[in-house]
């Protein structure tokens with residue numbers, strides 16, 4: 710088992726999984742991006758610093774003492790679904806299914822990756838499937854987006870999304886393993902793909918937010934959460950049975966929704 714077999718495994722799963730489409734609708738995810746980080750990379754220590762993730766963010770070796778690598782991937786949502794979420798202030802039906810059914814696809818992928826690695830004689834764990842995974846004050850003890858940054862998949866934007874070469878709308882996943890894999894190179898600037906954070910231009914996501922939760926100072930996470938859970942949550946739960954509104958208006962119809970070339 711090597712980097713190429715892992716890339717193929719992830720791509721094949723997304724191409725073939727029957728759950729990768731919404732009911733009577735388009736496919737959820739396009740072909741994934743895959744990257745690798747060295748589990749001993751000092752970047753993982755920085756995620757505990759104030760303002761990055763949280764002091765309780767766990768190092769790969771806290772999850773798996775034999776960890777040598779972190780496999781990270783991005784599952785980009787198809788344009789057919791992205792386009793449905795552009796108008797209005799409510800999330801489209803397709804966008805909601807992509808969020809919640811898409812994450813079910815992502816969970817299966819994490820599980821399958823762990824099993825395949827174990828079958829190959831390696832140790833592996835997906836933190837988001839672990840009973841030790843927890844979220845406190847809106848910050849988790851493992852961040853899929855930060856793992857993806859460490860693995861060279863992109864850099865952060867004003868809306869706090871990770872801008873990859875396939876945009877920022879999609880799901881991220883990761884698996885920590887004892888298998889040594891070649892680390893993917895990454896940008897030294899964690900904000901390099903967002904023109905607003907590098908030079909003050911763009912700012913399209915500011916205007917996209919229906920409740921003014923994004924400004925040139927960044928994203929007001931409390932305001933965003935209140936809109937998703939308290940303002941829109943009851944109607945989404947009542948009509949669709951999903952736990953909250955995934956909104957995502959700041960991830961569509963922006964320059965970075967098409968990828969890294971936005972700068």
Ligand code: SF4
Pocket residue numbers: 866867868869902903904905906910911912913914915963964965966971
């Ligand atoms: S829309 Fe513009 S300012 Fe907002 S995250 Fe994307 S590139 Fe950055």
Ligand code: SF4
Pocket residue numbers: 868917918919920921922923928932933934936937955956957958959960
């Ligand atoms: S998810 Fe919606 S409410 Fe939250 S910042 Fe983006 S556009 Fe605003």
